[in-house]
Amino acid sequence: MSTAAPVRRPGAVTAAYVIWLIGAIISLLGAIFALVIGIFALTIGAVAAGLGGAAAGAIILTLAIFVFIIAIIELIIVSRMRAGRNWARVVLTVLGALSIASTIVQWAQNTSNAGTGVGSAISVAIVLLAIILMYVPTANAYFAAGRR
Secondary structure: OOOOOOOOOOHHHHHHHHHHHHHHHHHHHHHHHHHHHHHHHHHHHHHOOOOOHHHHHHHHHHHHHHHHHHHHHHHHHHHHHHOOOHHHHHHHHHHHHHHHHHHHHHHHHOOOOHHHHHHHHHHHHHHHHHHHHOOOHHHHHHHHHHHO
């Protein structure tokens, strides 16, 4: 049994948690919406055989299930980060970096449509903020205490 006082979760970690939580919930809601669309497309495609709707519905449904599972896993990881688990902080950092890299690649491929960049820029800034908040000195101390 440890005699050290528990380390209080810093505001930076709580703020990062809220950012990641909102992102995970948005992903979850998007997956649910895509599941409904996929089921609808699959049903309509089955009725109108030969139009390719069933195949499109199956693809949408498969991707929606994948996103749904990833969103649930992300919610679990986010809750572990909030509890001070360093591994969860590292996983979220990697996921955030992949998200930022993906957005940059999309920008590079979509240079002709300048209007789509604002939402993506905001998304990148928010993910970057969440990552930075997880590594400020008070957060580092919190995660270091979680390792003991």
